Amino acid sequence: xxxxxxxxxxxxxxxxxxxxxxxxxxxxxxxxxxxxxxxxxxxxxxxxxxxxxxxxxxxxxxxxxxxxxxxxxxxxxxxxxxxxxxxxxxxxxxxxxxxxxxxxxxxxxxxxxxxxxxxxxxxxxxxxxxxxxxxxxxxxxxxxxxxxxxxxxxxxxxxxxxxxxxxxxxxxxxxxxxxxxxxxxxxxxxxxxxxxxxxxxxxxxxxxxxxxxxxxxxxxxxxxxxxxxxxxxxxxxxxxxxxxxxxxxxxxxxxxxxxxxxxxxxxxxxxxxxxxxxxxxxxxxxxxxxxxxxxxxxxxxxxxxxxxxxxxxxxxxxxxxxxxxxxxxxxxxxxxxxxxxxxxxxxxxxxxxxxxxxxxxxxxxxxxxxxxxxxxxxxxxxxxxxxxxxxxxxxxxxxxxxxxxxxxxxxxxxxxxxxxxxxxxxxxxxxxxxxxxxxxxxxxxxxxxxxxxxxxxxxxxxxxxxxxxxxxxxxxxxxxxxxxxxxxxxxxxxxxxxxxxxxxxxxxxxxxxxxxxxxxxxxxxxxxxxxxxxxxxxxxxxxxxxxxxxxxxxxxxxxxxxxxxxxxxxxxxxxxxxxxxxxxxxxxxxxxxxxxxxxxxxxxxxxxxxxxxxxxxxxxxxxxxxxxxxxxxxxxxxxxxxxxxxxxxxxxxxxxxxxxxxxxxxxxxxxxxxxxxxxxxxxxxxxxxxxxxxxxxxxxxxxxxxxxxxxxxxxxxxxxxxxxxxxxxxxxxxxxxxxxxxxxxxxxxxxxxxxxxxxxxxxxxxxxxxxxxxxxxxxxxxxxxxxxxxxxxxxxxxxxxxxxxxxxxxxxx
Numbered sequence: 001x002x003x004x005x006x007x008x009x010x011x012x013x014x015x016x017x018x019x020x021x022x023x024x025x026x027x028x029x030x031x032x033x034x035x036x037x038x039x040x041x042x043x044x045x046x047x048x049x050x051x052x053x054x055x056x057x058x059x060x061x062x063x064x065x066x067x068x069x070x071x072x073x074x075x076x077x078x079x080x081x082x083x084x085x086x087x088x089x090x091x092x093x094x095x096x097x098x099x100x101x102x103x104x105x106x107x108x109x110x111x112x113x114x115x116x117x118x119x120x121x122x123x124x125x126x127x128x129x130x131x132x133x134x135x136x137x138x139x140x141x142x143x144x145x146x147x148x149x150x151x152x153x154x155x156x157x158x159x160x161x162x163x164x165x166x167x168x169x170x171x172x173x174x175x176x177x178x179x180x181x182x183x184x185x186x187x188x189x190x191x192x193x194x195x196x197x198x199x200x201x202x203x204x205x206x207x208x209x210x211x212x213x214x215x216x217x218x219x220x221x222x223x224x225x226x227x228x229x230x231x232x233x234x235x236x237x238x239x240x241x242x243x244x245x246x247x248x249x250x251x252x253x254x255x256x257x258x259x260x261x262x263x264x265x266x267x268x269x270x271x272x273x274x275x276x277x278x279x280x281x282x283x284x285x286x287x288x289x290x291x292x293x294x295x296x297x298x299x300x301x302x303x304x305x306x307x308x309x310x311x312x313x314x315x316x317x318x319x320x321x322x323x324x325x326x327x328x329x330x331x332x333x334x335x336x337x338x339x340x341x342x343x344x345x346x347x348x349x350x351x352x353x354x355x356x357x358x359x360x361x362x363x364x365x366x367x368x369x370x371x372x373x374x375x376x377x378x379x380x381x382x383x384x385x386x387x388x389x390x391x392x393x394x395x396x397x398x399x400x401x402x403x404x405x406x407x408x409x410x411x412x413x414x415x416x417x418x419x420x421x422x423x424x425x426x427x428x429x430x431x432x433x434x435x436x437x438x439x440x441x442x443x444x445x446x447x448x449x450x451x452x453x454x455x456x457x458x459x460x461x462x463x464x465x466x467x468x469x470x471x472x473x474x475x476x477x478x479x480x481x482x483x484x485x486x487x488x489x490x491x492x493x494x495x496x497x498x499x500x501x502x503x504x505x506x507x508x509x510x511x512x513x514x515x516x517x518x519x520x521x522x523x524x525x526x527x528x529x530x531x532x533x534x535x536x537x538x539x540x541x542x543x544x545x546x547x548x549x550x551x552x553x554x555x556x557x558x559x560x561x562x563x564x565x566x567x568x569x570x571x572x573x574x575x576x577x578x579x580x581x582x583x584x585x586x587x588x589x590x591x592x593x594x595x596x597x598x599x600x601x602x603x604x605x606x607x608x609x610x611x612x613x614x615x616x617x618x619x620x621x622x623x624x625x626x627x628x629x630x631x632x633x634x635x636x637x638x639x640x641x642x643x644x645x646x647x648x649x650x651x652x653x654x655x656x657x658x659x660x661x662x663x664x665x666x667x668x669x670x671x672x673x674x675x676x677x678x679x680x681x682x683x684x685x686x687x688x689x690x691x692x693x694x695x696x697x698x699x700x701x702x703x704x705x706x707x708x709x710x711x712x713x714x715x716x717x718x719x720x721x722x723x724x725x726x727x728x729x730x731x732x733x734x735x736x737x738x739x740x741x742x743x744x745x746x747x748x749x750x751x752x753x754x755x756x757x758x759x760x761x762x763x764x765x766x767x768x769x770x771x772x773x774x775x776x777x778x779x780x781x782x783x784x785x786x787x788x789x790x791x792x793x794x795x796x797x798x799x800x801x802x803x804x805x806x807x808x809x810x811x812x813x
Contacts, residue, residue: 026065026786026787026789026790027789027790027793027794028789028790028793029613029789029792029793029796030617030796032539032613032616032617033613033614033616033617033792033796034789035539036537036539036540036606036613036616037061037606037608037613037788037789037792039061039536039537040061040536041061041536042513042533042534042536043056043057043058043095043097044056044057044058045057045516045531046121047101047493047494047504047516048123048127049127049435049436049494050127050496051101051494051496051504051518051530052100052101053098053099053100053101053147054098054099054100054101054106054516054530054531055096055097055098055099055121055130056095056096056097056098056099056106057093057095057096057118057121058093058094058095058096058097059091059092059093059094059095060094061785062608062783062784062785062788063091063783063784063785064784064785064786065776065777065784065785065786065787067784068776068777068778068783068784069776069777070083070088071083071088072088072745073088073189073228073232074217074218074745074747075218075220075225075228075229075232075282076218076219076220076225076229076276076281076282076285077216077217077218077219077281077282077283078163078164078218078229078232078281078282079218079747079779080163080232082189082228082232083137083138083139084135084136084137084138084139084140084158085139085140085160085161085162085163085182085232086119086133086135086140086162086163087162087163089779089783090119090135090162091119092117092118092119092135093117093118093119093121093132094115094116094117094118096109096112096118096121096132096145097109098145098147098150099531101518101530102530104532107150109145109150109151109152110150110151110152111145111151111152111153112143112152113134116134117134117135117136118132118133118134118143119132119133119135119162120132120133120162120166120167120168122166122170124170124174125170125172125173125174125439125440126174126440127147128146128147128148129144129145129146129147129174129242130144130145130147131143131144131145131168131170131177132145133160133162133166133167133168134154134158135158135162136158138158139157139158139159139160139182140158140159140160140161140162140167141154141155141156141157141158141160142154142155142156142160142167142168142177142179142240143155144242153244154244155177155240155242155243155244156179156181156240156244156246159181159182160179160180160181160182161180161181161182161232161234161235162180163232163233164233164255164256164282167179167180167235168180168240169258169259169260170260171239171260171264172260172261172262172263172264172439172440173264174440175241175242176239176240176241176242177239177240178237178238178239178240178249178258178260178267179237179238179239179240180235180236180237180255181235181236181237181238182234182235182236183234183235183236183252185252186231186234187227187231189227189228189231189232190224190227190228192222192224192225195224197222198223201221201222201223201278203278203279213279213280213309213311213706214704214706214707214708214749214750215703215704215706215749215750215752216279216280216281216749217746217747217748217749217752218281218747219277219278219279219280219281220276220277220278221278226276229276229282230254230274230276233254233272233282234252234253234254235252235253235254235255236248236250236251236252237249237250237255237258237296249296250292250296253271254271254272254273255269255270255271255272256270256271256272256287257269257270257289258270259326259327260327261327261332261333262327262328262329262330262331262332262333262437262440262441263332263333263439264294265293265294265332265333265361266291266292266293266294266299266333266361267291267292267293267294267296268289268290268291268302268325268326268327268335269289269290269291269292270287270288270289271287271288271290272285272286272287273285273286273287273288274286275307277307277309279309280307280308280309284307284308284309285307286304286305286306286307287304287305288301288303288304288305289302289303289304289305289322289325290302291335291361291363299361299362299363300362300363302322302325302335302363303321303322303325303337305319305321311344312343312344312345312346312347313347313712313714314345314346314347314395314396314712315346315395315707315710315712316346316353316376316394316395316396317344317345317346318340318344318376319340319344320339320340320343320344321339322337322338322339322357323337323338323339323340323377324337324338324377325337328358328382329382329437329439329441329442329443330382330383330384330385330388330437330441330443331360331382331385332361332439333360333361334358334359334360334361335358335359335360335363336356336357336358336359336380337356337357338354338355338356338357338377339354339355339357340353340354341353341354341355341372346376346394346395346396351374352372352373352374353373353374353375353376353377353392353394354372354373354375354376354377354392355369355371355372355373356369356370356371356372356373356377356380356390357369357370358370358407368410369410370407370410370411371390371403371405371407371410371411371414372411373390373392373401373403374392374394374401375392375393375394375399375400375401376392376393376394377390377392378390378391378392378393378400379391381432381434381443381444382407382443382444383443383444383446383451384443384444384446385406385407385408386406386407386408387404387406387407387444387451387472388404388405388406388407388444389402389403389404389405389432389444389451390402390403390405391403393422395710395712396588396712397421397588398421398422398423398587398588398589398592399419399420399421399422400418400419400420400421400422401416401418401419402416402417402418402419402429403415403416403417404416404417404472404475415475417429417475421588421589421592423587423588423589423592423593424589424591424592424595425456425458425592425595425597426458426459426460426595428455428456428458429453429455429468429477430453430454430455430456430466430467430468431453431454431455432444432445432451432452432453432470433445433451433452433453433454433467433494433495433498445495445498446472447498447499449471449472449473450469450470450471450472450498451469451470451472452467452468452469452470452480452495452498453467453468453470453477454466454467454468454492454495455467455468456491457482457483458595458596458597460595460596462485462596462599463485463489463597463598463599464482464483464484464485465482465483465485465490465491465492466479466480466481466482466483466492467479467480467481467482467492467495467503468480480501480521481501481503481521483505485599485601486601487509487601488507488508488509488512488601489507489508489509489599489601489602489603490505490506490507490517490519490527491505491506491507492504492505493505493506493516496518500520500522501520501521501522502518502519502520502521503518503519503520503521504516504518504519505517505518505519505527507527507529508601508602508603509601509602509603510540510543510545510600510601510602510603510604511535511540511541511603511604512535512603513533513534513535513536513603513605514533514603515529515530515531515532515533516529516530516531517529517530518530535603537604537605537606539616540566540604540606540612540615540616541566542566542567543563543564543565543566543604543615543616544562544563544564544566544568544570545561545562545563545600545604546561546562546600547559547560547561547562547596547598547599547600548560548561548562548655548656548659549596550651550652550654550655551651552647552648552651553647553650553651554647556590556593556594556628556630557594557596558594558625558626558628558648558651558652558655559596559598559625559626560580560582560598560622560623560624560625560626560652560655561598561600561622561623561624562620562621562622562656563604563612563615563620563621563622563623564615564620564661565615565616565618565619565620566615566616568661570661573659573660573661575660575661575662575663576618576619576620576661576662576663576666577618577619577620577662577663577666577667577668577690577799577803577804578619578620578621578622578653578656578661578662578666578667578668579611579614579619579620579621579622579667579668579669579670579799579803580611580621580622580625580649580652580653580667580668580669580670581610581611581621581622581623581624581669581670581671581675582624582625582626582627582648582652582669582671582675582678583627583671583673583674583675583678584627584628584629584645584648584674584675584677584678585627585628585629586628586629586630586631586637586638586709586710587628587629587630587631587637588630588631588632588637589630589632590630590632593626593628593630594626594628598624608781608782608788608791609672609695609781609782610623611623611670613792614795614796614799617796617799618804619799619803619804620656620661620662622652622656625648625652626648626652627645627648627649627678628644628648629641629644629645630644636711636713637710638711638718638721638725639721641681641721641724641725642681642685642724642725645678645681645682645685646682646685646686646688649669649682649686649688649689650686650688653667653688665690665806665808666690666803666804666806667688667689667690667803668689668690668691668692668693668799668802668803669682669683669688669689669692669693670692670693670694670695670795671693671694671695671697672695672696672697673695673696673697673748673751673780674697674709675694675695675697676694676695676696676697676698676740677694677697677698677699677727679692679693679694679697679738680692680694680697680699680727680734680738680759681725681727683727683734683736683738684727684730684731684733684734685730685733687736689736690736690737690802690803690806691736691737691738691739691798691799691802691803691806692736692737692738692739693738693739693741693795693798693799694738694739694740694741694756695740695741695742695791696741696742696743696746696748696751696756696780696781697740697742697751697755697756698750698751698752698755699726699727699728699755699756699758699759700726700727700728700729700755700758700759701715701722701723701725701726702715702722702723702726703750703752703754703755704750705722708750727759728758728759728762731759731762731763731766731768732766734763734766734768734770735768735769736769737769737770737771737798737801737802738763738768738769738770738771739770739771739773739794739795739798740756740759740760740770740771740772740773741756741772741773741774741775741791741794742755742756742757742772742773742774742775743774743775743777743778743779743780743781743782743787744774744775744776744777744778745776745777745778745779746778746779746780747779747780748779748780751780753774756772756774757772757774760772769802771794771798773790773791773794775787775790775791
């Protein structure tokens with residue numbers, strides 16, 4: 001054979017091999033990183049309202065790939081394990097302990113099995129007990145723990161239906177539960193791998209009405225999915241008392257939300273109906289909401305919701321008629337809901353957008369409109385017949401209003417006590433403190449005509465949480481206390497006693513793990529600790545952490561949290577490589593975009609997706625770097641997305657370079673989701689970075705044509721915006737090494753795994769240096785320990801090669 005031809009074939013074979021898939025098993029990162037990942041974390045803490053007892057909830061930091069590989073059905077926005085009948089991505093506690101406030105050690109709860117998988121935990125109405133589910137190999141059981149005795153008891157066999165959230169509801173008097181059970185006559189599920197199709201799938205829009213829906217995932221796809229969803233949604237309702245005695249309360253149906261009236265005499269219940277949809281998740285399927293008596297008899301038909309596939313364009317679009325029907329927490333049995341006054345269309349001019357209605361049992365009189373809101377209803381906090389607080393919001397101008405009103409005098413005593421930009425953190429007055437009333441429901445804490453508000457206290461001088469006393473009559477606030485977080489960071493968790501000024505707070509520092517304290521404002525004594533958790537991340541104890549501020553070229557103030565390796569000499573200023581991690585945020589005003597919300601004194605806790613690990617590998621880390629995208633007035637933020645994105649990146653590098661800490665030729669940028677989208681755009685439109693890491697992103701905006709992130713316009717409204725913002729469209733410009741990762745089971749709206757696969761193919765076809773890692777079974781966030789460790793290994797390898805050991809070629813003159 002011709003030697004030239006042999007050489008050509010050899011080179012061709014080598015080239016193909018070099019570009020083909022890599023056969024690789026799960027890897028582990030270097031020891032510096034591994035030692036921080038594989039550590040047991042202190043438990044989560046659930047404290048009762050009186051701060052007398054705590055539940056300590058422990059779980060494994062990660063799941064295993066074997067657990068993620070269990071049977072899973074993805075239907076109508078749900079992910080279900082059809083064997084155990086609970087969400088397939090449920091995170092479980094494997095240890096539940098009880099600790100009294102004032103004691104230093106937790107005690108085991110007796111009666112629990114040796115191993116268990118607890119979830120759906122909730123207090124009883126009087127907080128003397130706690131209920132939870134335990135998932136076995138076959139299904140879900142209901143358990144209850146008597147906290148006075150420290151004893152747990154199994155109430156049911158593993159036959160609960162937990163496919164659509166918590167499968168039980170406490171009876172208002174705490175004497176038992178209303179429980180969703182699997183029906184005995186549930187039909188077998190259809191195996192789509194063997195089922196023979198009976199015809200094609202056909203979708204139509206005969207009415208010509210626009211149905212501009214976002215790109216939801218895990219939707220129903222065919223008749224088999226419809227049948228399976230229905231069978232998995234079916235439950236029968238059974239009353240179960242605290243000894244496990246069962247009484248059938250309601251026959252089989254597709255029950256969704258269930259809630260008792262505060263007095264326990266009525267039950268508000270929503271059931272799902274056909275026809276189902278292939279365009280939207282089950283929350284927008286047809287449904288019926290009715291009120292029943294405690295005996296299960298129909299009292300009143302409240303609402304019949306049709307299928308919601310068609311809504312006006314815009315983030316403020318809602319359906320007409322009743323929305324978010326619920327019980328007033330301050331009255332025995334009164335419903336409330338919101339209704340649109342603009343036909344649910346944010347594009348129509350209207351003085352008022354929403355109004356709030358109430359309807360008192362026995363529902364024979366007409367519902368009353370008690371409040372009209374200028375924006376879209378957000379939430380309401382009930383106090384009593386004379387005092388309530390409601391909130392609204394409007395996306396287009398980011399406005400939010402807070403209404404103090406008298407529910408018993410509709411429209412006569414309404415005061416707007418806050419009217420502000422929702423993104424303006426410096427002006428945030430905080431959230432009103434809630435208390436538990438005689439019904440066991442949450443209501444406004446009202447003492448002698450005063451409300452109380454807890455806020456984070458963001459300002460240009462730092463983050464110093466506060467508590468205010470708000471006078472209802474004068475509508476003026478008086479500061480009760482504010483933290484002075486100069487060395488440590490103290491956050492207010494709860495107001496325990498307004499009269500005595502007793503607070504539950506949480507105190508931390510960069511090296512001190514967060515612990516809970518009791519602070520008495522009237523006694524001049526140091527806060528008393530009630531938990532004693534140790535720092536599991538000692539490797540970061542000597543790492544330097546600070547919030548830095550700097551300016552963009554246009555004068556906008558920016559900030560980020562800077563980490564320097566332990567032992568780094570700030571006087572010698574050795575030039576180090578750097579990784580910058582960020583996430584873009586859209587704003588409608590410059591003032592809000594420039595605000596600092598990070599604190600130098602919070603605990604440094606790396607999580608699976610954190611860049612902080614690399615401070616132990618000799619990198620400077622800039623985390624949470626400000627990436628505001630601003631569009632004031634008639635201009636939308638995305639109108640100048642690329643220009644502002646590059647300016648943000650340049651400003652961050654310039655700032656740390658000016659401090660003398662980094663070699664600006666060895667800087668990586670990374671991000672997750674919209675941060676991945678940011679990363680790809682930065683690498684496509686600038687030469688600022690040595691390499692990039694883009695995790696679980698979307699790169700072709702034409703695949704999300706009816707809006708994405710905070711972009712309301714469709715592709716057909718602004719095709720040039722969709723084109724310019726899509727890294728896929730500019731793949732020919734990419735010359736910088738890019739690591740792409742994605743979960744094969746990503747369920748986030750818009751970030752289909754296909755996005756990374758197609759972008760990789762484009763970059764590969766154009767000769768760009770790129771690597772694609774697809775993680776089996778993983779969703780938008782990665783959960784299996786094997787996946788997380790391999791991800792950290794991939795990122796470390798990528799940065800070691802393309803950043804730390806980058807060879808910079810100086811052009812010849």
